[in-house]
Amino acid sequence: MSVEGAGPAAGDREHGVIHDIGYRHYDGPRLGRSYIQRSLFTESLKGSYGFGRAARTKVMPMLLLAAMCVPTLIIVVVASVTGGDELPVGYTAYLIQLQVVIAVYVAAQAPASVSRDLRFGIVPLYFSRPMRRVDYVRAKYAASATAVFVLLAAPLTILFLGALLTEMPLGEHLPDYLRSLAFAALLAVVLAGMGLVIAAFTPRRGLGIAAIVSVLLVLAGVQTAAQNIAVVEGADTAADYLGLISPFSLVDGVAHDVFGTDTVLWGEPPGAVGTAVFVAVTVLLVAGCYGLLLRRYRKVTGT
Amino acid sequence: MNGTVARLTARGLLGRRRALLLLLLPAVLLSLSAMARGLAGADQQLAVTLLGGFALGTLVPLLGLIAGTGAIGPEIDDGSIVYLLTKPLNRHAIVVTKFAVAAAVVTVLGALPTFAAGLVLTGTSANLAVGYAVGTAVAGVAYCALFLLLAVVTRNAVVIGLLYALVWETLIGQFVPGAQALSIQQWSLAVTERIVGAPAEQLGATSAVGLATAVVLLVVVTAGATWYAGRQLRTIRLTSEV
Numbered sequence: 001m002s003v004e005g006a007g008p009a010a011g012d013r014e015h016g017v018i019h020d021i022g023y024r025h026y027d028g029p030r031l032g033r034s035y036i037q038r039s040l041f042t043e044s045l046k047g048s049y050g051f052g053r054a055a056r057t058k059v060m061p062m063l064l065l066a067a068m069c070v071p072t073l074i075i076v077v078v079a080s081v082t083g084g085d086e087l088p089v090g091y092t093a094y095l096i097q098l099q100v101v102i103a104v105y106v107a108a109q110a111p112a113s114v115s116r117d118l119r120f121g122i123v124p125l126y127f128s129r130p131m132r133r134v135d136y137v138r139a140k141y142a143a144s145a146t147a148v149f150v151l152l153a154a155p156l157t158i159l160f161l162g163a164l165l166t167e168m169p170l171g172e173h174l175p176d177y178l179r180s181l182a183f184a185a186l187l188a189v190v191l192a193g194m195g196l197v198i199a200a201f202t203p204r205r206g207l208g209i210a211a212i213v214s215v216l217l218v219l220a221g222v223q224t225a226a227q228n229i230a231v232v233e234g235a236d237t238a239a240d241y242l243g244l245i246s247p248f249s250l251v252d253g254v255a256h257d258v259f260g261t262d263t264v265l266w267g268e269p270p271g272a273v274g275t276a277v278f279v280a281v282t283v284l285l286v287a288g289c290y291g292l293l294l295r296r297y298r299k300v301t302g303t
Numbered sequence: 304m305n306g307t308v309a310r311l312t313a314r315g316l317l318g319r320r321r322a323l324l325l326l327l328l329p330a331v332l333l334s335l336s337a338m339a340r341g342l343a344g345a346d347q348q349l350a351v352t353l354l355g356g357f358a359l360g361t362l363v364p365l366l367g368l369i370a371g372t373g374a375i376g377p378e379i380d381d382g383s384i385v386y387l388l389t390k391p392l393n394r395h396a397i398v399v400t401k402f403a404v405a406a407a408v409v410t411v412l413g414a415l416p417t418f419a420a421g422l423v424l425t426g427t428s429a430n431l432a433v434g435y436a437v438g439t440a441v442a443g444v445a446y447c448a449l450f451l452l453l454a455v456v457t458r459n460a461v462v463i464g465l466l467y468a469l470v471w472e473t474l475i476g477q478f479v480p481g482a483q484a485l486s487i488q489q490w491s492l493a494v495t496e497r498i499v500g501a502p503a504e505q506l507g508a509t510s511a512v513g514l515a516t517a518v519v520l521l522v523v524v525t526a527g528a529t530w531y532a533g534r535q536l537r538t539i540r541l542t543s544e545v
Binding site: 056059060063067098100101104107108201202204205206207209210211213214217218221222225226228229230232233 | 324353356365465470474
């Protein structure tokens with residue numbers, strides 16, 4: 001509120017004057033950037049499951065979470081009836097089988113997290129706070145990855161607890177469970193990154209959802225088809241490297257070599273070179289997504 | 304049918320980013336087919352896997368989803384549908400026009416590339432190209448009608464449509480055979496099976512439902528969804544997104 005100097009004494013003054021008209025100042029503690037970042041992280045994480053939003057936004061995430069968890073209950077019940085030391089399906093194999101559900105969750109959640117801010121012109125308001133672009137991107141990325149990780153970890157945990165309840169050997173299941181959690185964390189980071197980048201470039205919510213699912217599923221479909229052709233042709237090394245195409249098979253390969261999970265999809269990264277290539281591609285993919293997000297938010301308009 | 308509504312819908316559907324996505328999908332199918340033909344030669348089994356699994360199973364549902372919900376969803380989302388609804392136009396005519404545009408887009412970008420991919424993969428042998436082209440065309444039209452209705456009825460149209468097309472039809476259909484009776488994909492496959500004829504059985508391109516049932520269900524779903532969408536548009540409630 002700057003008012004041009006008025007009154008007889010200010011007549012010759014060039015500069016504008018801000019009059020103190022007696023409003024009370026805020027002189028309490030300022031909580032700063034890290035506090036804002038933490039709040040944005042928690043709110044976004046809660047928002048991706050619909051907490052703190054309208055009731056009907058809770059329906060979809062909860063439905064998808066249920067779709068991930070209900071089959072595990074059935075598996076556990078079946079395993080307890082049939083007995084034995086093994087679950088009928090491996091931890092990571094279970095996640096890969098439900099990759100469509102995971103893709104739909106990523107697609108539904110990423111646009112809800114970033115597209116609304118862009119479409120309703122809220123982003124400039126965020127950046128008028130002492131918050132930097134980096135903080136916004138980091139908070140959103142971390143929240144998105146955590147949300148996806150929760151979706152992946154919940155069924156794994158049910159499987160693990162079920163295995164313990166049916167008195168399967170802890171010594172075999174605990175390492176498998178921990179490895180599959182590492183797999184889930186890596187997959188969550190990769191998928192959240194891809195989802196957020198696509199969502200940030202398509203402010204229309206419906207289009208963003210369709211775009212993310214299309215990209216994830218088309219990549220998975222191309223990977224499977226190309227790998228089948230390569231296997232039929234006898235080009236085994238090429239078939240192994242085709243796992244780089246889809247994020248699911250990419251993470252599957254990295255997790256096999258680095259964490260020691262069983263591979264679910266066909267093939268594994270060939271040799272030490274293969275491992276290095278798979279790890280390098282994963283790191284580049286995540287770093288690329290982060291970089292693209294930072295670039296996207298370098299300039300935002302208020303419309 | 305109304306020319307102006309059709310023009311505006313087409314322009315909205317083929318806007319920059321949406322068009323990019325709509326073109327990306329058939330481009331992937333064509334390049335995959337070209338690669339398969341180049342590496343593996345003319346293989347009917349491979350063609351069935353690619354056309355049935357990728358074109359009919361993934362490509363057409365996604366195209367139908369993008370075109371069907373995109374024809375009316377964004378307008379309802381940002382509230383600009385009221386400008387259209389205040390014009391002296393029959394609500395059924397609006398829905399039918401939007402449906403026709405979406406169906407045309409899916410046919411051009413889904414069925415034609417499938418036909419081309421079929422030709423690339425197997426030439427004209429066993430009628431596979433024609434069979435899958437017709438199959439994807441009827442599937443695309445039915446998906447458009449269904450997803451347009453979803454877009455009118457709910458704000459979560461895209462997610463619900465994805466759950467139906469991918470989780471119900473593909474994932475649950477694998478484990479629960481009964482689910483396949485209620486699947487646009489299987490109904491269209493029945494049409495494809497009939498056109499391909501005898502070789503369909505040994506190639507594994509068989510449907511879970513009979514041809515007569517499939518055709519009746521396709522017509523009922525397409526016509527019924529379009530009619531009901533028009534009816535729902537008469538009393539549409541505009542709420543803001545939270």
